[in-house]
Amino acid sequence: MKLITFSGPPSSGKTSVILQSIDALEVPVTEIGVVKFDCLTSFDQGRYQSKGVKVVTGFSGKLCPDHFFVSNIEAAVEWGVKSGFKILITESAGLCNRCSPYIQGILSVCVIDNLAGVNTPRKIGPMLKMADIVVVTRGDVVSQAEREVFAFNIRQVNTGARIIFVNGITGQGALLLAKNLWHAKEVDGLHEQRLRFTTPAAVCSYCTGEMRIGSEYQLGTMKKMEFKTD
Template identity: 30%
Template sequence: MCKECGCDHGGDVRIDGCPVEPREHGHSHEEGHTHAEDVHMPILDENARVAERNRGYFEAKNVWVLNVLSSPGSGKTTLLAETARRLKAQGAEVGMIVGDLATDNDAVRLREAGIPVVQITTGTMCHLDASMVARAARQMDLDSLDILIIENVGNLVCPADFDLGEHARAVLLSTTEGEDKPLKYPPMFHMADIVVITKTDLAGPAGFDRTAALANLNRIAHHADILEVSARTGDGMDTWCDVLRHLRTRGYAGDGHHHH
């Protein structure tokens, strides 16, 4: 159960449609059965442990991992499908894991970019956790990837607490959702390594106050790089892809996950 909102940790998690056994859930794949002390281990401690193992596994496979977070509908899938097309054209091998409560709609959209995608459906859970990602990653050929991008469940609250084993976090803020979101949801924005202002083509019609948004982000997301992108028009896409390739090239030694 998510400590923030009480969302159910019941057994309805599926990976590409296949049920994940409830008893297995939350435990690593190498350790199939439950130890008595694990039952009382705080969820986030257990998650942190699995996340560290994911990170080690990704690094052993030489895959750089990005966790993408934002509110529902702020443009994650649209941005990531376009990102996949561009990175692929530049010679980077990209795979994605996408989380939603239900449907494989986003996986279908992302696969249209010609990349491997694994869909996690969480049933009732409002965030991805490290063990779900460990299971989904087992479905991918990590040896063939340079970059793995994880689209988290659309939610500005709970996913902030769950390290997935990523190397960096990108948090999206769309021009249509209000420039005060960073002030209202500080933990999510505070933990961002990159903030992407999305749907810049809609800034005018939405009455987006860019100056206020940047001021709010500078207050809350101190150390984040701030980018402005329209996946619709392509504005800002080259810079965003350059940042990702730069981070990937820089490798794993940097301070890529100072959110812990």
């Protein structure tokens, strides 16, 4: 089974891009599975189902979405193998711009929105930096110049990635993406595999439910800002 991980900021068009690529892949939809890692709610399950794609959605709730991802991905792959899929796609939203649910050796795709502003690629961090393929959506509504500058800024943070413009509505560009996806490595499990980047560190009193403000309530891993006055 081929495993592909998709990530990207919320509402960047991940689901549309994945659906368009599924159309462009020459694989029966019944042999493709999707695992969607989300935080609180998700409205995309139906979009996959109406296409006949099997989908499982998991909600991280109060947990860090990255930690949630890494503690469930192995079982997700097992589910995919057992279901007899040819391709398993995982979709997860990067919330702190640091999330990078990428695994070494596993094809990773980051989806970002051209409307988010030209400097966005320089702010996203590991999720963009460590991706193999960067898909840019909504390029059809901005000027050619902004598309070019956007791609240039992606290139600045990730010199090696392939940049593909995909129109999530018409599917323009999805064919090229699908061809790239087809090169994803075959896996039969993920045990002992490694993440590409550490997940956000967070073992502090607030992780365990503390709500009060004040240094006496702060235990564990903390980071303090420096405020200087003249």
